[in-house]
Amino acid sequence: MKNVIEFFTKYKVWTNVVLFSVVGFGLLFFYNMRYSSFPEIPPDVITIQVVYPGASPEEVEEGVILKIEENIDGIEGIERITSTSRENFGTVSVELIKDTDLEKALNDVKNAVDRISSFPVGAEKPIIFEQKFRTRAISVVLYGDADLFNLKYIADQFRDKLLATEAISQVNIEGVPNIEFSIEVSEENLRKYGLTFDEIARVVGATNINISGGKFDTTEEEILIRAYGKEYQAKELANLVVRGNRDGSVIYLKDIAKIKERWEDVPDKTYYNNRPAIILNIDKTDQEDILEVASAAKALVNEFNETSTEIEAFIIDDNTISLTERIELLVDNGIIGLTLVIITLGFFLNLRLSFWVAVGIPFSFAGMFIVAALSGITINVISLFGMIIVVGILVDDGIVVAENIYAHYEKGKPALEAAIIGTKEMVGPVFTSILTTVIAFLPFFFLDGFLGKFIWHMALVVIAALLFSLVEAFLILPAHLAHSKGLHAHSEDSKIRKKIEAIINFLTYKLYAPSLRYAIEHKWITVVLPISMVLLTIGLLRGGFIGVTFFPFIDGDNFPINVSLVAGRQEEDTDDILQKMEKATWEVNEDLKEQRKDGKDVVLGIKRDIGSNDFGESGSNAGKLTVYLLPGEERNMDSYLIGNMVREKVGLIPEAQNTSFGRTSFFGKPISISILGSNLYSLNKAKDILVKELENYTTLKDVTESNQEGRRELNIKLKPSAYALGLTLRDVAGQVRQGFFGQEVQRIQRGRDEIKVWVRYSDQDRTSVGFLDQMRIKTASGAEYPFSEVAEYKIERGITSINRLDRQRELKVEADLADQNASVPEILNKIQDEVIPIVAAQVGDVRFSFEGQSRSQDKVTASMRKAFPVALVAMFIVIVLVFRSYLQAGLVFSLIPLAILGAAWGHGILGIKLNTLSIYGLIALTGIVVNDSIVFIDQINRNLKSLMSVKEAVFQAGIARLRPILLTTLTTAAGLGPIILETSRQAQFLIPMAVSVAFGLVFGTFVLLVVLPAGFLVLNKLRYFAARFNDPNITYESVEPAVKELAIENISYTTQKS
Structure with missing residues (x-):
């Protein structure tokens, strides 16, 4: 590495080639990066959907859901299985463990479901797919005083125009039911013509078709044989022949039935400002740019409104507004921060020197853009925040190298020699400090939960920028300082510069130096004071003076x-x-x-x-x-x-x-409790008690429950006479189903619409329960009997849906916060300690699972408990290997909780609750604090090798490191300060992270400059007393690892010389 540094420093052309290549390619990749509001999230949920027309939730559960759960249970990579059974429909969701091979898991699930051969008759083929996360770009509402058919026709045309653009590929229509053809036959006509629903369905299905009959191969040409009998309009079905009579006459479908083109019998209506409306939701895929998608949609909306008179198009959900605002916010604050960084550098260093140090920022960003683009990262709010965090860190290694080069230059060395020697001396500490910072950000790649799916984008941005900053500090900066006028003394001759130097000297020698001397002389008090502040802060956290929550209200x-x-x-x-x-x-x-x-x-x-x-x-x-x-x-x-x-x-x-009333977090409800068990009576009892208890909490509102009473059901039971006639329950219920629910005859594809054709009783016949008694039930012999003679019924109340979690029935109770700024963990702990025991004491055979935000928090916390300690151990090992001292590495690590102390106080001062985003900031803070600590202790060790006393080595290290530490702190704070002071809604997502880093670093600066020197002397004192047991003549200096290494180096040198 040192030979490479020397080569690049001597030959400036190589330096410039690297510089311009990285910057050039970085700009190229930057301009080709896509925009998105949030990072694109890979799918980790597999969904299985089964349509079972006419089935109750219980029938869907028993006939479909239980069989699917049984077959997919045990597949490798599954974290949990949830399911919902509704009327006519069932859904199973399979959540996968983080980093599971999605394609393999999807194939395993498909194979397991395909093995099921006992699905009930009438259930459609299961649809199995990965649940892709699509970003909603924009939503357009079409509304006006028009009937729904006309509105849908216009919406279809508008959708086609949207899809015809190059930018848009995903448009979904919302607020309109599907179209169906309903062939409605009265009981009277069925009896009059001696027909059954089966006969009518068979005739329509066999007649309303197009069939290929092969071809003729003549000597002249090939002629196809086809029969075209399919009709695509409901009224055209009227002339289908149902039966031919012996006298040559025929019975047409129109003679026995009314044929209607109508909306499906499901409530699915939308109004906007009290006028009929249809919504077009426009999503973006992973390969599309959200700004381009929205721009294309907006252009078509404007074009539509210029020509339409009855219907108006209006944009109701434009996610690009918030994205653009966030980008503008971050870019503006980033520019302000960068400007403040350069001003701060210019204040502490001479302008030419600060210019070449600041060159590291665009170079590192250019390299970062290359890595980000190749990694598929988009420009979004998370990646942009990573860029802002790293601005202040980037200049730290450049400052350290530049200052060391300048120190050698001031001692009289030529510029080239000063650049080479000064850079080589700092390879170890700078590389170690950057490496430990990189390690501190690595846990972001292993976090679980929803946040963990995209927060790693921030870490990758930071790590890539830091690695390129190393290249700049070691290969580019030395060459520029060696071959430019950045080191020349005449750059310091201006009056302004002299005044600045006077201010810096006053700060260094009049303010800091006496404070440092006092801290060194009273080292025990200096060390104990921060420890007492940590204990005080813990008390404030426990007492609620510094609030804690999972995720802030955005x-x-x-x-x-x-x-x-x-x-x-x-x-x-x-x-x-x-x-x-x-x-x-x-x-x-x-x-x-x-x-x-x-x-x-x-x-x-x-x-x-x-x-x-x-x-x-x-x-x-x-x-x-x-x-x-x-x-x-x-x-x-x-x-x-x-x-x-x-x-x-x-x-x-x-x-x-x-x-x-009101929005909730995308992590789910703040209070969401699942009650699990197999006994439905116990589940309902536990649910009722829990709801009652939660309604007594004034901190909660909108307490809801999942198990609502369903619609009234008419349960059929056969009379003894039915068995004598050879009828079964399937025979009777099947004929009732045909008449009232209907029998699907066929499906017709008309344009984009798949239209189902149904045969059933007329609407009038299906409005009265009494009509069921008059219905005729047919036996196998063809005889007909009134329903009331063969069966009876009882009307009962059913259930709306059946939810299951991990193969147990689930009832869910949820609530929202009356005050969105309340502490969710505090309320959850209270519920856990006070409410759950009350419910459990009265209902023993159920268990409880905290879902929603609580589950998300648990997943994030659990993954952090695994990843962060590993990172800390790795950082500790790196520091131990560099310093060759466990105690010095321990001293560095002891500063981390003290820096976190500052972050906690910062939250308390600004009235912000500590939350998950704050913790992410603390992880970033850890890397920065360790970074500065390493270089500080390295300076102490180098001073000791220069034969200074321990106290003087510590003191002089503080004086030497004051400027770069203040620069790191001020540049980072300058970069984050504008965000902390931002009042816009778009900044609220970023402020907790910014507060953690900025306030933690400001307090960490005090710790580094005052407590670290005192702590070093305390360790030296302990080493000295421990060593005196073996050697009474030991000195305070000789117990330090740096002095021991110096002695070994001298012995080695003497041996080689002799």
């Missing part, structure tokens, strides 16, 4: 309002409740509008969805409002407070089973 520009009524209620009932909520929201808007000086609306629009909500429910009893707000910087009010105002305005809703 506000958005919209929030949901969810509601669910008793299952079975009509969609009109749900819509009435939603409209009342919508009206209350507009009233809140008027109240807030009156309070604003600018008179702006706080609520910009409201989307109303009927048929689904965020509780995971679907059906006519489920609904949701999405309230779109004025951007956060303008409204100056958290969305959850507006949601609370709407809740108060709406008041109690007696018809509602579950309601919630």
